[in-house]
Amino acid sequence: MKIDGACHCGRITFRAEIDPTTVKICHCADCQTFSGSAFRLSVTAAESSFDLLSGEPRTYVKTGESGKKRAQGFCGDCGTAIYSTDAEEAAGEDAAGDGPKRYTLRVGNIRQKAALRPSSQIWYRSAMAWLADLPSIRRVERQ
Numbered sequence: 001m002k003i004d005g006a007c008h009c010g011r012i013t014f015r016a017e018i019d020p021t022t023v024k025i026c027h028c029a030d031c032q033t034f035s036g037s038a039f040r041l042s043v044t045a046a047e048s049s050f051d052l053l054s055g056e057p058r059t060y061v062k063t064g065e066s067g068k069k070r071a072q073g074f075c076g077d078c079g080t081a082i083y084s085t086d087a088e089e090a091a092g093e094d095a096a097g098d099g100p101k102r103y104t105l106r107v108g109n110i111r112q113k114a115a116l117r118p119s120s121q122i123w124y125r126s127a128m129a130w131l132a133d134l135p136s137i138r139r140v141e142r143q
Contacts, residue, residue: 001017001018001019001020001112001115002015002016002017003015003016003017003018003105003110003111003112003116004016004053004110004111004112005105005109005110005111006109006111007055007074007075007077007078007080007082007109008075008078008079008080008109009075009077009078009080011054011055011075011077011078012052012054012055012056012057012075012080012082013052013053013054013055014050014051014052014053014082014105015050015051015053016045016049016050016051016103016105017045017046017049018043018044018045018049018105019043019044020043020115020116020117021119022043022044022119023041023042023043023107023116023117023118023119024041024042024043024118024119024120024121024122025039025040025041025118025120025121025122026039026040026041026042026121026122026123027039027121027122027123027124027125027126027127027128028064028065028122028123028126029123029126030062030064031123032126034072034081035081038127038128038131039121039127039128039131040081040106041106041107041108041116041118042084042104042105042106042107043104043105043107043110043116044102044103044104044105045102045103045105046100046101046102046103047100047101047102047103048100050083050103050105055075057073057074057075057076057082057083058073058074058075058076059071059072059073059074060072060074061087068086068087069086069087070084070085070086070087071084071085071086071087072084073085073103080106080109081106081108081109082105082106082109083103083104083105083106084103084104085101085102085103085104086101086102
């Protein structure tokens with residue numbers, strides 16, 4: 001599926017080809033912190049199918065529980081998270097044995113996000129218990 005998106009201020013724009021069946025929800029503590037929410041929704045794209053059309057993301061390198069370093073690409077103006085990728089690959093270092101470079105794109109800034117239904121949840125041990133209550137929580141259509 002061909003997708004395109006942008007950060008909140010529009011400085012960074014991108015396009016990619018993704019497999020919509022690989023959309024996942026991550027409940028890890030890092031994703032909760034980075035998103036400022038209970039989870040983060042993402043989908044992967046091969047380096048060969050990901051194109052930055054405008055802007056240059058800033059990066060922040062974080063170390064996960066596994067010890068693996070991940071570069072977090074975001075807009076330096078509005079702060080919108082765009083992607084993560086292997087930190088060594090982002091720095092141009094050899095990542096022998098890790099396979100082809102992939103970008104984990106943040107679904108919230110993909111224009112076609114309504115068509116991207118999650119197929120799996122990871123780090124579920126960190127999921128907020130109240131997520132199961134969402135259907136029963138009061139809804140307001142607009143504010």
